Amino acid sequence: MSDQQAATAALKRTPLFDRHRALGARLVEFGGWEMPVQYSGIIAEHRAVRQRAGLFDVSHMGQFRVEGGGALDFLQSLVPNDVAKLSENQALYTQICLPNGGTLDDLLIYRRGDARYMVVVNAGTMGKDWDWFAEHAAGRADLTLANISDETGLIALQGPLAQSILQPLTPAALDAISYYHCAPGAVAGITCLISRTGYTGEDGFELYCPADHVAALWDAVLDAGTPHGLLPAGLGARDTLRLEAGYCLYGHELTEEITPLEAGLGWTIKLNKGADFIGRQALADEKRDGPRRKLVGILPRDRGIPRVGHTIYLADQPASPGARIGEVTSGTFCPTLERPAALAFVPPAHAQPGTPVAVDVRGKLIPAEVAPLPFYKRPR
Amino acid sequence: MSQTDQPENLKYAETHEWVRVEGDEAFIGISDYAQDELGEVVFLELPWNEVGTAQFKAGDRFGEIESVKATSELFAPVSGTLARVHETLKDLDKLEAINKDPYGQGWMLAIRMSDPAELDKLMDAAAYTKFLETAGH
Numbered sequence: 001m002s003d004q005q006a007a008t009a010a011l012k013r014t015p016l017f018d019r020h021r022a023l024g025a026r027l028v029e030f031g032g033w034e035m036p037v038q039y040s041g042i043i044a045e046h047r048a049v050r051q052r053a054g055l056f057d058v059s060h061m062g063q064f065r066v067e068g069g070g071a072l073d074f075l076q077s078l079v080p081n082d083v084a085k086l087s088e089n090q091a092l093y094t095q096i097c098l099p100n101g102g103t104l105d106d107l108l109i110y111r112r113g114d115a116r117y118m119v120v121v122n123a124g125t126m127g128k129d130w131d132w133f134a135e136h137a138a139g140r141a142d143l144t145l146a147n148i149s150d151e152t153g154l155i156a157l158q159g160p161l162a163q164s165i166l167q168p169l170t171p172a173a174l175d176a177i178s179y180y181h182c183a184p185g186a187v188a189g190i191t192c193l194i195s196r197t198g199y200t201g202e203d204g205f206e207l208y209c210p211a212d213h214v215a216a217l218w219d220a221v222l223d224a225g226t227p228h229g230l231l232p233a234g235l236g237a238r239d240t241l242r243l244e245a246g247y248c249l250y251g252h253e254l255t256e257e258i259t260p261l262e263a264g265l266g267w268t269i270k271l272n273k274g275a276d277f278i279g280r281q282a283l284a285d286e287k288r289d290g291p292r293r294k295l296v297g298i299l300p301r302d303r304g305i306p307r308v309g310h311t312i313y314l315a316d317q318p319a320s321p322g323a324r325i326g327e328v329t330s331g332t333f334c335p336t337l338e339r340p341a342a343l344a345f346v347p348p349a350h351a352q353p354g355t356p357v358a359v360d361v362r363g364k365l366i367p368a369e370v371a372p373l374p375f376y377k378r379p380r
Numbered sequence: 381m382s383q384t385d386q387p388e389n390l391k392y393a394e395t396h397e398w399v400r401v402e403g404d405e406a407f408i409g410i411s412d413y414a415q416d417e418l419g420e421v422v423f424l425e426l427p428w429n430e431v432g433t434a435q436f437k438a439g440d441r442f443g444e445i446e447s448v449k450a451t452s453e454l455f456a457p458v459s460g461t462l463a464r465v466h467e468t469l470k471d472l473d474k475l476e477a478i479n480k481d482p483y484g485q486g487w488m489l490a491i492r493m494s495d496p497a498e499l500d501k502l503m504d505a506a507a508y509t510k511f512l513e514t515a516g517h
Contacts, residue, residue, distance in 0.1 A: 026419075042448040043420050236419070236449050303423055305446050333422040333448045340422075362444070362451070 031124025153214025
């Protein structure tokens with residue numbers, strides 16, 4: 001056994017930190033934050049989300065407000081997806097790309113009203129995202145930017161029972177909020193933005209509220225959900241859930257060196273949206289020529305868990321340097337699949353599901369095969 | 381750290397394996413602290429088919445343990461010949477014994493010691509508890 005203890009000095013804490021400690025959470029460093037990785041156990045929390053419900057603190061994520069007559073043009077110029085097609089209280093998944101097509105971050109954009117948008121970015125990238133936004137907004141009098149990350153609390157209620165747990169707490173008609181839409185509404189008397197979004201592959205809601213009210217909101221949802229079998233869930237289950245659902249995690253499947261097209265996000269790239277955007281030329285070229293690598297699923301056929309950084313070889317030429325075809329970007333034991341699974345980038349020629357490969361799991365070659373994504377799709 | 385348990389009658393390695401001596405055999409597993417750090421164990425690789433043949437020197441790797449979130453190597457605290465492996469743990473459904481009963485049903489293997497004096501180099505419960513505290517665990 002070897003152990004590593006991350007320095008916990010200078011880590012940021014969400015307003016729910018004391019709640020996590022009181023619940024007996026194991027705390028870890030994540031993106032500069034001290035966050036709960038698990039409470040009762042990753043597998044139990046994962047299963048609670050798939051079968052009932054789980055409650056996550058995601059207050060570490062960043063939020064920017066973009067408002068004004070130029071807000072739409074500005075956002076259109078920064079992201080490949082089409083912000084113009086958003087109706088009021090609709091959300092959009094997209095990325096911020098560099099001129100070479102690499103990914104600065106992936107994010108959600110909410111249209112909150114005429115010329116009013118809220119942008120939600122990853123915690124670990126919030127600083128560089130904010131700099132990017134500020135730099136590109138410099139000199140523009142037609143919009144205002146505000147970084148509201150510190151004053152915004154965010155919890156995610158995820159799982160098939162999410163709506164039945166939340167509905168008694170709010171006068172908002174949750175049935176009327178469709179996937180990737182939101183509505184303002186009080187939850188347990190606290191002013192919230194109720195968003196039908198998530199990162200688990202299940203139905204659920206993300207609740208934005210003022211940071212100084214998020215503890216009361218957390219308590220209310222936890223109390224309402226506990227009789228239904230809801231569990232507080234940490235970053236560990238969040239990761240196994242998103243991996244099964246085939247969602248990219250920034251820093252793993254998306255980086256400044258990985259384009260959204262490589263990561264299988266072509267459905268979010270709108271080259272002909274009628275507005276130029278940073279990275280458009282690079283993505284157009286890549287789309288024309290085909291990406292040089294593709295994100296695929298990897299399912300081992302033998303014992304062993306492929307982890308981030310493990311090398312993937314062609315099965316029939318293992319361990320010869322030329323047969324190295326890619327690298328695992330995320331890998332774990334998947335509680336719903338009840339087996340290990342991984343995400344990896346391989347050349348398109350080897351991306352066909354069923355392609356036999358071998359993964360070098362710490363010096364041992366484990367037979368595996370390329371598998372289609374997602375690994376898990378919820379029954380509807 | 382959360383409160384973990386270090387029984388008095390065992391010896392401990394800095395790599396968090398414990399040793400219980402029975403005659404000339406050293407039974408080995410991982411400590412309560414180690415299982416707690418790892419979280420739920422999902423795979424265990426041991427020299428299943430090498431009883432009577434595998435030879436270990438103190439510090440040799442004897443296996444690998446995986447939890448949902450991490451992988452760790454397992455190291456032999458003492459030298460000798462592999463005398464037993466805990467076959468029950470071949471069954472993935474039984475691996476929870478390592479989490480629930482790390483010093484009992486979570487035992488992994490036994491080594492017939494070639495140099496019992498090596499036991500003196502391991503920590504007793506008090507020293508291991510102090511080790512966990514002072515190492516910033």
